Amino acid sequence: MINELGMDKYIVSLTTISTPHHGSKTIDFFYKWPEFIYKNISFFINIYFKILGDKNPDFFNGSRQLSSIMCKELNKKYPDKSDIYYQNYSAKMKNTFSDPLFILTHFIIKLVEGDNDGLCTVDSGKWGNYKGEITGKKFAGISHAGVIDLYRFNYSGVDIREKYIEIVEDLKKRGF
Numbered sequence: 001m002i003n004e005l006g007m008d009k010y011i012v013s014l015t016t017i018s019t020p021h022h023g024s025k026t027i028d029f030f031y032k033w034p035e036f037i038y039k040n041i042s043f044f045i046n047i048y049f050k051i052l053g054d055k056n057p058d059f060f061n062g063s064r065q066l067s068s069i070m071c072k073e074l075n076k077k078y079p080d081k082s083d084i085y086y087q088n089y090s091a092k093m094k095n096t097f098s099d100p101l102f103i104l105t106h107f108i109i110k111l112v113e114g115d116n117d118g119l120c121t122v123d124s125g126k127w128g129n130y131k132g133e134i135t136g137k138k139f140a141g142i143s144h145a146g147v148i149d150l151y152r153f154n155y156s157g158v159d160i161r162e163k164y165i166e167i168v169e170d171l172k173k174r175g176f
Helices: 025-031 035-051 059-064 068-077 100-112 160-173
Strands: 013-017 085-091 129-134
Touching: 013 160, 025 035, 025 059, 025 068, 025 100, 035 059
Parallel strands: 013 085, 085 129
Antiparallel strands: none
């Protein structure tokens, strides 16, 4: 929107939360598999997403867009604008069983890349003015679903809705 649609003159700041700005090395690994194998795996993942309510999931194409190569090309094509304040946060699950929805993905991404929220790694989420990790104080941490408040409950030490209010208040203090 900022670059492609010329909306930069109307936008003063952009905040991203758990956004894979640098892509996923895990996807890079699977990207190297023969396409027919990856498409078959994607078929079964799409069934899972349909059960969760996605009417038209497309894991194959969607996930490949999150490869490191694709994200690097996107970042080059759409560079940050100097007059816009960019800030971001990462989220982190503290263990694989923090969120049943992301048990498998958290486990695989943790093995390949490190700390993550079940979808996005902490490191890939760092862009612009990195503000830190959003995570609970206890055992579970916060998953990607949790950080977007999908479950509508508070985590130990973090009220997601209040966190969003904090972010907006901080932007207001900065004059945005």
